[in-house]
Amino acid sequence: MTKQTPLALWRRPTFWPVALLALLWLLNAALTPNFARIEVRDGRLFGSLIDVIHRGAPVMLLAVGMTLVIAMRGIDLSVGSVMAMAGAVAAQLIAVHDAPLAVVVAVPLVVAAAAGLWNGLLVTLAGMQPIVATLILLVAGRGVAQLITGGQITTFERPAFQFLGTGALLGVPFTLWLVAGVTLLVGALLRLTPLGLYVESIGGNERAARLAGVRVRAIKVAGYVLTGLCAGLAGLIATADIKAADVSNCGLYIELDAILAVVLGGTSLSGGRARMVGALAGALIMQTLTTTMLMRGIGQEYALVIKAVVALLVCLIYTPRFRGALQRLVGREVHAA
Amino acid sequence: MSLLRRNIPLLASVAVYAALYVGASLAYHHFCSLRVLINLFEENAPLGLTAVGMTFVILAGGIDLSVGSVMALCSIVIAVLIEQHGWHPLAALALALGLSTLLGTGMGCIIHYLQIAPFIVTLAGMFFARGLALIISVEPVPIRAAGHAWLGGLGIPLTGQLDIPITALVFLGALFVAAYVTVLTPIGRSVYALGGDEEAALLMGLRIGRTKVFVYTVSGFCSGLAGVLFTLYQSAGNPSAGVGMELDAIAAVVVGGTLLTGGVGGVCGTLIGVLIFGTIQTAIIFDGRLSSWWTRVAIGTLLLLFVLLQRALTSATGRRKAQHVSG
Amino acid sequence: MGVRVWAACLPAGSIAVVSDPLLQMRGIDKWFPGVHALNHVDFSVRPGEVHALIGGNGAGKSTLLKVLTGVLRADGGSITFEGTPLVCGSPAEAVRCGISTIYQEVNLVRTLSVAENLLLGRAPRAWYGLSWRRMRMRAVELLGGLGIDIDVSRPLGSYPVGVQQMVCVARAVDTDARLIVMDEPTSSLDARETRRFFALLEQLRARGLSVIFVTHFLDQVYRISDRITILRNGRQVGVFEAAALPRTHLVAHMLGRSPAEVEAAAGATAAASAVAPERPAAEHATTLGGATPVLSVHDLGRCGTLAPVSLAARAGEVLGFAGLLGSGRTELARLVFGADRADSGVFEVDGRRVKIKGPRRAILLGLAMAPEDRQADGLVQDLSVRENIVLALQAAGRRGAAGGRTGSENAGCGDAGGRGGGFGWGARARQRSLARRFVEQLGIVCADLDQPVRNLSGGNQQKVILARWLACRPRVLILDEPTRGIDVGAKAEIERLVRELCRAGLAVIFISAELDEVARLSDRVLVLRDRRAVGTLERSRISEEAIMAAIAGKGGQEPFQQP
Known part of the structure; x- marks a missing residue:
């Protein structure tokens, strides 16, 4: 056996998204006044960076689940609608039924998990393409949410619940803790249990995984359920943040942000390795772009255009053709040296 | 028998539409009138046009998420050109159409030549077009130019008070052209071949790249035309128009019997799909008691039923095929 | 014992030239990294003959055909078709030159109608566009000429594979093919379909078309082909007149033995006694101590x-x-x-x-199985050596251990599950040590355990799969x-x-x-x-x-x- 040669940094899978994020933050720190400043006010941290993470929290949560689904060659378009559903249920429980906090948190999560289960069963048992299967809930889910709230924007006051969205723990926004907690939990599931191996073997070669005894269907369903749960949690945060269930806007288009974040993070839409750290970086990249634009007084509309261009460029980097060209280029340099 | 079997999805769509229409006519007074029918076409013309474009893309086995944004972009370009730059309405329309077509072609080229997934490319296209529209104007811009209003008022008189408005006419016209292209031209048939089996189509000597770029170009053009109709119908350009429209269009295409895997279906089915969509919406408005969000639940349910139906039909033939391959 | 027809077993060059060959491939060489896939192969097809191309796995059949149809480029040698040098860079170009290919899996568009599949790209036009009526008529005429009578407006996919194959042939005939390459066309057909397919081949032959026919069914080789070319390990072993080549000789050539050897052996152990009729498993039990x-x-x-x-x-x-x-x-x-x-x-x-x-x-x-197709059914290419080794063990999980359903103490797959990985902080370390043990035991050559398995050589990949199963301690x-x-x-x-x-x-x-x-x-x-x-x-x-x-x-x- 030969000695392990350390992998060139730029070849490491999560290098690109993390590097891009770092570059963005550095540029911002240099060019945008006050970007890097973090101050303590009323015992909690304030600053643009904190803001980026706080606002990016829902997409980061979604990206965690979506990474697993996409790594298994699936996709979940319904996360935005599931967010709306979870938010609607929570708001309704507070405003109408005045339910205890545990119920307010638990019931929406159960609903979200059920939505994930539904998606998973459509994909595995009914054998639908994931895009179609989840499109159904995307279309219908928001309608269901609207029916739950009766078409109104349900507002509520419940400080304990609002803490989910606006509270701070040890000076750090609670959303950040949540994202960290979920990431660590799912990361641990992937790293410390065989789940990660199952997921990546299914994404890499489903036939081989089946022949090796992996329960392909069960793992896929589990992936969709987990994504549903993440969406539910994101829905709770979004609802708590604005003290209202605004069903028609809650999580609108967010599925696309989440998918983009995952793809930016280096997980291929055709399955394989699950890059969760990359996906989180991807989510932050997009939020940073948006926040920067706002801070510099450029309208959000430019952020959309820039997002589109960045997304395409990063995807281009991931295409085999471009990689081949890059490798040839770098290879030549190495030979020359 | 086989003819019947092959057209089950389409027949099912027609049956659903007929049932909806008859049911609504019985339930609601005045529902069964020419005016309501014409309104149905007029209101759903933009959706219908994007759905027609989407049909091409889906038949070829792709997907286009940018249609709603491109429509909004076109509408605002037209409004700004006419109102703020004093362009002649026709010139503005032509430029907007050219722009949207170019966007479609661009996305098609990226998909084919750079081999990035259509889902991602058109998603980026969606953000791009929406962003561009908002950059041009954040607020809706009303169009007051007389020429434009005249254009929007055109129509074919049907009875004393009723015209078939230009929006409905353009929609039907586009539908007719699309049907012609898909059924009677070589490029239309290669769209079906591409969606049916890309590798086989390549081996048969068809020009895959050209066909791929073609379908996204058509979709771009149709979205642009939808934007034109939008300005005619609303007398305004709106950069926030058509949010979520791409999904409605996909739903209409699928409910109209086109397989999302490509290769099977057609624009006639899409017309039925759009009509089902519109009828549900109209019926709910007529009812007055139901929340408009029932539309989405109903469409979602229909989508589920149709996909399951398609699944059952294709897996029946698929099983036969599998048996033969292995045996 | 049969008549020995040695005359038939002469090398290719010495076969009397009956007529100018339609296709002449001379000295074709093809290298893949580390493999000489085609070693100076000669191959020729006469007009109006069915020529069987036979060989085992890795013999070079498909490589030769890919070179012929423009999928691959030869590294050496020359191809002449109808007397002129053949240059084509893609299957579509080959079709234009008059060489059509029919694959094992039907390569037409199943969702389109039969008529369109026949005529796509050359469909008859009218002033208003494509003329479906004339397309149907043309298709019926075309299929009728080959004795196929089906409804051409139905989708191709609604017909059995046998019919689909015949439609493929009809399309090839209509594109003015002089040579049709058939790569295992009958492997998915049942006996009746095969008979019909052969009737079609007879017709093609009668029309003067040439067919290259690849199959693994020896009966079919003899039933239809005029001549047989045998490849083995990238070399051409010989060209024979089918009627004069005894079956044992054919098998011997395919397996790289001399026919004499085989005949001698077969003569010694009379064929009837060499092959014991299949007996129930119970009877065998006596042979190994009755276990x-x-x-x-x-x-x-x-x-x-x-x-x-x-x-x-x-x-x-x-x-x-x-x-x-x-x-x-x-x-x-x-x-x-x-x-x-x-x-x-x-x-x-x-x-x-x-x-x-x-x-x-x-x-x-x-049970454990190392599948035939390592790439498609065995390895997960993106995953590392370690992950590929522990995959099955992990998948079997603890339930297997608890179950021990095989009834026998520790031999079941699961028992190692506890040791080999499973859950918790130490899992990765345990996986590594397990994987390292197998890497050392089996002598797997890899840079390190976290190297993607795709970078390993074929032999090492095979050992990784073996390690995967041995880790499960199968019975x-x-x-x-x-x-x-x-x-x-x-x-x-x-x-x-x-x-x-x-x-x-x-x-x-x-x-x-x-x-x-x-x-x-x-x-x-x-x-x-x-x-x-x-x-x-x-x-x-x-x-x-x-x-x-x-x-x-x-x-x-x-x-x-x-x-």
Whole structure:
């Protein structure tokens, strides 16, 4: 056996998204006044960076689940609608039924998990393409949410619940803790249990995984359920943040942000390795772009255009053709040296 | 028998539409009138046009998420050109159409030549077009130019008070052209071949790249035309128009019997799909008691039923095929 | 004994030129990284003949055809077609030159109508666009000319594969093909469809078209072809007139033996006694101390894939499957492992009746299978060596350990699950040490354990799959062509390993296209031909020659008589 040669940094899978994020933050720190400043006010941290993470929290949560689904060659378009559903249920429980906090948190999560289960069963048992299967809930889910709230924007006051969205723990926004907690939990599931191996073997070669005894269907369903749960949690945060269930806007288009974040993070839409750290970086990249634009007084509309261009460029980097060209280029340099 | 079997999805769509229409006519007074029918076409013309474009893309086995944004972009370009730059309405329309077509072609080229997934490319296209529209104007811009209003008022008189408005006419016209292209031209048939089996189509000597770029170009053009109709119908350009429209269009295409895997279906089915969509919406408005969000639940349910139906039909033939391959 | 027709076995060059060949490929060379896939191959086709191209796995058939149809570019040699040098860079160009290809899997668009599939790209036009009416008429006429009468407006996919293949042929004829290359066109057809397909071939021949016909079914070779070219290991072994080549000779050439050897062997052990008729598994039990087989299978079969077969695998014994490519040996292995669903069959593990519904169940019962197609069914290319090794063990999980359903103490797959990985902080370290143990034991050459498995050589990849299964401590190990595509050294190592495993008490089912391997390793050999088992050879009777005689089957000594 030969000695392990350390992998060139730029070849490491999560290098690109993390590097891009770092570059963005550095540029911002240099060019945008006050970007890097973090101050303590009323015992909690304030600053643009904190803001980026706080606002990016829902997409980061979604990206965690979506990474697993996409790594298994699936996709979940319904996360935005599931967010709306979870938010609607929570708001309704507070405003109408005045339910205890545990119920307010638990019931929406159960609903979200059920939505994930539904998606998973459509994909595995009914054998639908994931895009179609989840499109159904995307279309219908928001309608269901609207029916739950009766078409109104349900507002509520419940400080304990609002803490989910606006509270701070040890000076750090609670959303950040949540994202960290979920990431660590799912990361641990992937790293410390065989789940990660199952997921990546299914994404890499489903036939081989089946022949090796992996329960392909069960793992896929589990992936969709987990994504549903993440969406539910994101829905709770979004609802708590604005003290209202605004069903028609809650999580609108967010599925696309989440998918983009995952793809930016280096997980291929055709399955394989699950890059969760990359996906989180991807989510932050997009939020940073948006926040920067706002801070510099450029309208959000430019952020959309820039997002589109960045997304395409990063995807281009991931295409085999471009990689081949890059490798040839770098290879030549190495030979020359 | 086989003819019947092959057209089950389409027949099912027609049956659903007929049932909806008859049911609504019985339930609601005045529902069964020419005016309501014409309104149905007029209101759903933009959706219908994007759905027609989407049909091409889906038949070829792709997907286009940018249609709603491109429509909004076109509408605002037209409004700004006419109102703020004093362009002649026709010139503005032509430029907007050219722009949207170019966007479609661009996305098609990226998909084919750079081999990035259509889902991602058109998603980026969606953000791009929406962003561009908002950059041009954040607020809706009303169009007051007389020429434009005249254009929007055109129509074919049907009875004393009723015209078939230009929006409905353009929609039907586009539908007719699309049907012609898909059924009677070589490029239309290669769209079906591409969606049916890309590798086989390549081996048969068809020009895959050209066909791929073609379908996204058509979709771009149709979205642009939808934007034109939008300005005619609303007398305004709106950069926030058509949010979520791409999904409605996909739903209409699928409910109209086109397989999302490509290769099977057609624009006639899409017309039925759009009509089902519109009828549900109209019926709910007529009812007055139901929340408009029932539309989405109903469409979602229909989508589920149709996909399951398609699944059952294709897996029946698929099983036969599998048996033969292995045996 | 048949008449020996030595005259037929002359090298290619000496065959009298009847007429100018339609296609002449001379000295074709093709290199793949590390492999000389085609070694100076000569190949020619006369006008109006059906020419069978025969050879085992890796013989170079498909490479030769790919060079011909423009999918690959030859590294050396020349091709002339109709007297002029042939240059084409893609299958579409080859079609324009007059060479059409028909693949095993139908390569037409199933969702389009038959008529369109026939005429797409050349459809008749009218002033208003495509003329569907004339297209249908043209299609009916075209198919009618070949004796096919079907409704051309139905989608192609609604017809059985046999009809689809014929439509492929009709399209080729209509594109003015002078040469049609058929790559295993009959492998998915049933007997009736094959007959119809051959009737169509006769017609093509009568029209003066030439056909290159690749198949693994020897009966079909004799039934239809005029001449036979045999390839082996990238070399052309010979060109023969079909009518003058005895079947044993054909098999001998394919396997790289001299016909004399085979005939001598077959003569010594009269064909009838060499192949013991298949006996129930119970009877074999006496041969090895009466132990109950670890796994026995009765009447396992699947309609259209394999006629029902019975077999028994015993601890410490190698059961070989022998047969030519396409004889059903891989299909049998997959059925045993539950990878494909069987129509019939009863499984017994340690004499207790069990059901095997899928690979997972099979693994929990102590079975393991290294599949024939390493790339498609075995490895997960993106994952590391370590991950590929622990995959099955992890998938079996703790339930297997708790279950121990095989009834026998520790041999089940699961017991190692606790040790080999599972959950918790130490999992990765334990996985690494397990993987390292196997890497060292099997001598897997890799830079490190976290290297993607795709970067390994074929032999090392095969060992990774072996390691995956050995980590599960199976009781029955099925090896489907474990030595295919790997170098000689690795082959010898794998052979040695199989012996060791056997000594350690494993039951091994060993499948290989190399008869010498099967003969050397096996305690018993199950011989398959044309998707059915034709008999079992016991230890004392096993020899390459005997296996070959069994594969060639009855009438092996005489040239095949056309019915």
